[in-house]
Amino acid sequence: MTELEGAVFTDEAGHTLYTWPQHLLRNGYSGEQKGRIECYDIVRTKTAGLMSPYPPGVLLPELDTRPSCTDLWRPVLVLEGAEPIGKWSIVEGQDGRRQWAYDEQPVYTSHLDQEPGDTTGGTKRRYGGEGAAARNPIGPPPRVPPAFRVMTTAHGGLVMTRDARSVYILNGESEGQIRCTGDCLDSWQPLTAPALARGDGLFSLVERSPGVRQWAFRGQPLYTYSLDSGEDWMVGSDVSGWSNVYLWETPEPPEEFTAQDTIAGQVLADAQGRTIYLYSCGDDSIDQLGCDHPTDPQVYRLAICGRGDPEVCQENWHYVPAKDDAESGSRAWRAVWIDPMTGRFSDAGVEGAMRVWAYRDRPVYTYFLDEKPGDVRGDATGEWRGGRNGLKAYWIRNAYFRGQ
Numbered sequence: 201m202t203e204l205e206g207a208v209f210t211d212e213a214g215h216t217l218y219t220w221p222q223h224l225l226r227n228g229y230s231g232e233q234k235g236r237i238e239c240y241d242i243v244r245t246k247t248a249g250l251m252s253p254y255p256p257g258v259l260l261p262e263l264d265t266r267p268s269c270t271d272l273w274r275p276v277l278v279l280e281g282a283e284p285i286g287k288w289s290i291v292e293g294q295d296g297r298r299q300w301a302y303d304e305q306p307v308y309t310s311h312l313d314q315e316p317g318d319t320t321g322g323t324k325r326r327y328g329g330e331g332a333a334a335r336n337p338i339g340p341p342p343r344v345p346p347a348f349r350v351m352t353t354a355h356g357g358l359v360m361t362r363d364a365r366s367v368y369i370l371n372g373e374s375e376g377q378i379r380c381t382g383d384c385l386d387s388w389q390p391l392t393a394p395a396l397a398r399g400d401g402l403f404s405l406v407e408r409s410p411g412v413r414q415w416a417f418r419g420q421p422l423y424t425y426s427l428d429s430g431e432d433w434m435v436g437s438d439v440s441g442w443s444n445v446y447l448w449e450t451p452e453p454p455e456e457f458t459a460q461d462t463i464a465g466q467v468l469a470d471a472q473g474r475t476i477y478l479y480s481c482g483d484d485s486i487d488q489l490g491c492d493h494p495t496d497p498q499v500y501r502l503a504i505c506g507r508g509d510p511e512v513c514q515e516n517w518h519y520v521p522a523k524d525d526a527e528s529g530s531r532a533w534r535a536v537w538i539d540p541m542t543g544r545f546s547d548a549g550v551e552g553a554m555r556v557w558a559y560r561d562r563p564v565y566t567y568f569l570d571e572k573p574g575d576v577r578g579d580a581t582g583e584w585r586g587g588r589n590g591l592k593a594y595w596i597r598n599a600y601f602r603g604q
Contacts, residue, residue, distance in 0.1 A: 203532045204560070205319045206350075206357045206448050208339035209302070211276060211309055214316025216337050218273070219305035223333035225250040230333035230488050234304035237293040239269040244485040251484050251588060260485055261499045269487040273308040273321075273335065276300045302338050310335070312493060312561060318531060320493075320561045324352040330587030332482020332490070342447055343401040347393070347415065350447050351432065354596065357447035359417065361424065364431035367391060369420040371441045375406035380423065388436075391415045391422040402447070417445050434597070451530035454522075454557065459596055462574045466597040470520055473573030474566040476594040477517070478559065479505075480586070491589070492562055494536075498543040500589050504582045510541045517565040517578070517591065519556040524548075526555070534558050565591065 202208050202216065209217040220239065222231035227250050232238045243266050249256030260266060278290050278298040291301045300307045310321025322335040342350040342357060349364070350357045359367055368388070373379045380388050393413045399405050406421055408414040415422045422445065425436030437444045453468060457476070460469040468476040481491035481500045491500045499508070506513030522535035536558045539546040543563075546553035556563050567578030582590015 201448065202317045202319050202337075203451050203530055205324050205337045205352060206339065206342065208319065208337045210316065215309040215313050216317075216319050216321065217276060217302070217307050218310060218322055218335040219302060219307060219338055220273070220333065220335050221305060225333065226252045230486065232306055235291055235301070237275075237291055237297075237299060237306050239273050239275070239306070239308065239487065240293070240295060241268045241270045243268045244487050247484040248486040249484070250486075250488075251584075254484055258484075260483065262497045266497075267489070269489070272311050272489060274311065276307045276309060305338075307338070308335065312495075315531065325354075326351075330584035331480070332488040332588070334482070334488075344447070345397065345400045345403050345415075347391075347397070348403070354450065355444075355446060356449035358432075358434075359445040359447055360432070361391070365424045366428055366432065366434050366436065367415075367417075367422045367424060367445050368436045368442045369417060369422060369445055371443065373421055374419055375416065375421070378408060378421065380421075387426045387439075388423040388442075389426065391424060451528070451532050453559075454526065454528045454533055460573045462576050462593075464576065464598060465595055467574075467576060468594040468596055469573060470566060474570050475574075475576050475578070476520065477565045477567060477578050477581075477591040478594055479562065479565065479591050481589040494538065494543060494545045494561075494563070501543060504590055510543070514540050516568050518568065519554055520564050520566060522555045522557045524555060526557075532560060534561065536561070536563070538563055559594075564594065567591075 220232045222229050222233050230250055245260055245263055247254055247256055247258040275297060276299060278300055284290055287303050289301045289304060291299055291306055293299060312320040319337050322337055324336055344350060347362055349360050349362055351360060361367060370380055390408055391414060393405055393415050402418055404416045405413045406416045427435050434444055436442050456471045458469045458473060459466055460473050470476060479492050479501055483489050483491050490496055502508050502510060502513055505517045526535040528534060535555055537546045537548055537553045538556050539552060540554055569577045576593045578591055579593040580586040586592045
């Protein structure tokens with residue numbers, strides 16, 4: 201079980217397994233079709249032209265040290281004598297390798313994952329056409345009855361109905377203490393179960409009234425909310441006493457971080473209330489390699505945050521400092537040493553190095569134009585509103601994106 205993605209498949213060393221599903225970009229597709237390997241030991245030197253307005257054929261940065269796709273994404277090779285089973289099959293590459301595939305998608309591990317349970321290489325969370333074709337962790341289907349599904353969010357595995365309605369519990373309610381009655385039922389609909397339904401895992405059935413059975417999670421009856429007007433909405437969690445349901449929950453940020461209300465929802469902020477921003481980036485090579493980790497080329501980030509000048513970048517976007525003894529208690533949040541002039545990892549004691557907070561191994565920032573708690577003036581800075589190469593606020597709750 202991982203902190204951010206729930207249950208995942210791993211190799212024998214505990215490294216998370218990923219696939220690279222084909223993804224529609226602005227000028228074509230990238231990623232891998234089912235049954236076809238596209239990630240090879242070839243160093244790509246030019247852009248593919250998949251993201252307008254950039255043309256194909258432009259030289260990529262740092263070619264003298266540029267890795268190949270398989271340097272960063274290691275194929276999970278088939279050992280002699282192994283046989284396909286279930287959704288696990290074998291695909292053959294143009295280089296003759298035999299590689300495991302899950303649901304026909306070739307499987308890899310990430311060079312960024314250092315310990316069992318790490319998912320630094322990618323996420324199951326959905327993303328739009330502005331971002332690069334991402335690698336996704338794979339795992340077993342969540343253990344939920346057929347009436348439910350689970351979506352990975354910033355808070356954890358959000359439990360929803362099969363038609364993507366959020367479900368809720370009322371604090372203090374249990375099978376023997378049904379509190380939502382009378383006028384409460386005008387807004388909250390009990391999630392009733394058919395006659396042949398059976399409990400499974402953390403899900404059970406409680407008798408709401410003679411002959412009427414209601415789904416429950418950890419013994420607490422489940423409801424939907426009438427004002428959730430679309431898929432994935434979470435408006436009901438704003439009502440006192442009501443909470444969303446998560447199959448697993450992500451770890452809390454370090455204790456010095458705070459939550460702040462904005463005109464568009466709620467964001468994570470530092471101890472002074474300044475909004476926290478995350479940087480994301482994917483290059484325009486056919487391999488769609490990442491460029492947002494301290495081990496990646498920094499020219500993309502420097503272009504966005506400071507017109508190529510690291511000093512201007514630091515004036516505009518401030519690293520969030522961490523104390524020398526700072527600890528978070530999780531792998532998702534870590535205090536790391538960074539050289540602010542290069543953006544790369546450094547060591548304690550190196551002149552100019554800073555100890556800063558990082559999320560998923562990537563430093564987080566505040567923005568110089570945010571003057572008071574709740575300001576989000578740096579949100580969507582960069583290419584395609586920050587989705588391709590840029591910075592976005594760390595949204596705890598975004599009212600314009602259904603609360604996620």
